Amino acid sequence: MANIQNLPIDVQTNKLLDWLLDRRHCNMKWQSDVKVIREKINAAIQDMPENEEIKQLLSGSYIHYFHCLRIVEILKGTEASSKNIFGRYSSQRMKDWQEIVSLYESDNVYLAEVASLLSRNVSYEGPALRKQLAKAQQLQQELSRREVECQSSAADLRERYYAACKQYGITGEHVPRELQALVKDLPVVLEEVGKDTAKLEEHIQLYTAFTNFVCEWSGSVLPLLTFSQKRGNATFYEWRTGKAPTVVEKPVVDDSPPDAVTEDTIDWGDFGKEADTQVATAGITVEDGIDWGISLDPSVEDPGAGGIDWGDNEVAPIEIEIVDAGIDCPDGVARGEDALSILENSQSRSQFIDELMELEVFLTQRINEMGEEADVVAMSQFQLAPSVIQGQTREHIQKMLSVVQDLLGRLTSLRMQHLFMIQASPRYVERVSEVLRQKLKQSEILVLKGAMMVERRQEALEEQSRLEPRVDLLAGCTRELQKLIEADISKRYHSRPVNLMGVNI
Numbered sequence: 001m002a003n004i005q006n007l008p009i010d011v012q013t014n015k016l017l018d019w020l021l022d023r024r025h026c027n028m029k030w031q032s033d034v035k036v037i038r039e040k041i042n043a044a045i046q047d048m049p050e051n052e053e054i055k056q057l058l059s060g061s062y063i064h065y066f067h068c069l070r071i072v073e074i075l076k077g078t079e080a081s082s083k084n085i086f087g088r089y090s091s092q093r094m095k096d097w098q099e100i101v102s103l104y105e106s107d108n109v110y111l112a113e114v115a116s117l118l119s120r121n122v123s124y125e126g127p128a129l130r131k132q133l134a135k136a137q138q139l140q141q142e143l144s145r146r147e148v149e150c151q152s153s154a155a156d157l158r159e160r161y162y163a164a165c166k167q168y169g170i171t172g173e174h175v176p177r178e179l180q181a182l183v184k185d186l187p188v189v190l191e192e193v194g195k196d197t198a199k200l201e202e203h204i205q206l207y208t209a210f211t212n213f214v215c216e217w218s219g220s221v222l223p224l225l226t227f228s229q230k231r232g233n234a235t236f237y238e239w240r241t242g243k244a245p246t247v248v249e250k251p252v253v254d255d256s257p258p259d260a261v262t263e264d265t266i267d268w269g270d271f272g273k274e275a276d277t278q279v280a281t282a283g284i285t286v287e288d289g290i291d292w293g294i295s296l297d298p299s300v301e302d303p304g305a306g307g308i309d310w311g312d313n314e315v316a317p318i319e320i321e322i323v324d325a326g327i328d329c330p331d332g333v334a335r336g337e338d339a340l341s342i343l344e345n346s347q348s349r350s351q352f353i354d355e356l357m358e359l360e361v362f363l364t365q366r367i368n369e370m371g372e373e374a375d376v377v378a379m380s381q382f383q384l385a386p387s388v389i390q391g392q393t394r395e396h397i398q399k400m401l402s403v404v405q406d407l408l409g410r411l412t413s414l415r416m417q418h419l420f421m422i423q424a425s426p427r428y429v430e431r432v433s434e435v436l437r438q439k440l441k442q443s444e445i446l447v448l449k450g451a452m453m454v455e456r457r458q459e460a461l462e463e464q465s466r467l468e469p470r471v472d473l474l475a476g477c478t479r480e481l482q483k484l485i486e487a488d489i490s491k492r493y494h495s496r497p498v499n500l501m502g503v504n505i
Helices: 002-006 013-022 030-044 052-056 065-078 090-168 175-214 221-230 236-241 347-371 376-384 394-412 414-424 428-490
Strands: 010-011 247-249 333-335 498-499
Touching: 002 428, 010 428, 013 090, 013 498, 030 090, 052 065, 065 090, 090 175, 090 414, 090 428, 175 221, 175 347, 175 394, 175 414, 175 428, 221 236, 221 347, 236 333, 236 347, 347 394, 347 414, 394 414, 414 428, 428 498
Parallel strands: 010 498, 247 333
Antiparallel strands: none
16 A cells, blocks of 8 residues: 555646546536636736735736635735634625635636646647747848858959959959040050060061071061061051051040930921922922923923933033042051051951961970970981071070060950950940949848848847747746646645656746
8 A cells, every 4th residue: 555655646748638537537518617717817807906926926927726826815915904703804806716716626627727728838838939939049040141151252242343353454443434544554555565576586587587498488477576576566557558657647436425316206397387498309399289290281391391301412421439448548647547556456466466376386386396305307407407596595495485475465465355345445344344333233232131131130139039038937837837736636646746747848
């Protein structure tokens, strides 16, 4: 018997209500009784004395049987003056709450209600609050990650923007103005390249001698480089004609937008207006009606009005003068494309670069051939070569190649390509500015998006701060309710220990 008395009673919390109903501790119709009790509680709390503990009991929590017991104990102190000699209270407040307690104790309705409340806290209220809390914490982590991504992407776009500006040779403060300023410096850069072409005299002589010796070529070799080596970055007119111009009239590039049409109407001229104008027509005059150019009067003869000209009359021949825009210029005047320098003119610049690349390939191949010391055939072949070919060393040709590659790099760099495009088409500045502006705009959008992530993360943090006290309060109330239910059931089984399993908030 002693062993049975010490044997604990373990009950799963989610099955506690069924356990009480199966053992006839509670009535099956307890919910209808609870509904009546809840109505009486709602009426009783409308008239309560000023007491801090009662306010705490009634604020924000579900009022159950054990709360009602505590309220009755408090009312015994506040309503002591209404107690008669028989130990009863004449106060309506005390009568209302004593009636509520007696209704709760009838058929153990209170036990079924608190068991249902405990099960709801464990199975629904607690998991829902924990889910909201975990969602707020997860949202904070996600927003923090996205904030870092936005900041890194914005910084990357800014770096790409300034890197692109660096390729163009600008700072990026005012892109269109800086690009236009670069074009103004382009003639100076091309003039320096033209001056440095004078260093290619030995290169051209070596290439000319080599082609004459190997290929027996007697024609001109690298004509534009040869001309530029002597004359520098001269005008295209001088390269084409062989004479220096006396007057240079460079073409004026109009980068202003075309005139916009301000009216979407059709200009009908003076149609419909009375004007003293003479209209030249083929024998048709407008007076009161339509003159078809036919006269019914045989005495009226107008050979030039309505007749057909068969070409019998002698007509002076028409002379057509054909004018060639490229030739119709005074001698010594460079106009249009001729007024541009060799490196400004796209046609001659392409030829200049082609000849530089031809010279580069030749020197590179010559270095490779001179590195092959075991080539006996090549050594015997160049025994009869001119001294300008035999006197070259591999190191000297390497230096010559460096000069050519330097000129090529200065003309074909990405910055120079953009400058040539800007010079050829001023509208290209707008396209480049728009591309760069888009990168900077995307960076600014990402910065704003990162600030939005910060605001949302702060809201999630505030939500977490609001949920954590509710979780703690629910956990405390649930543990207290668990102890009260365990103690009540233990009294019914001769103080045997009772354990409610699965109570976890």
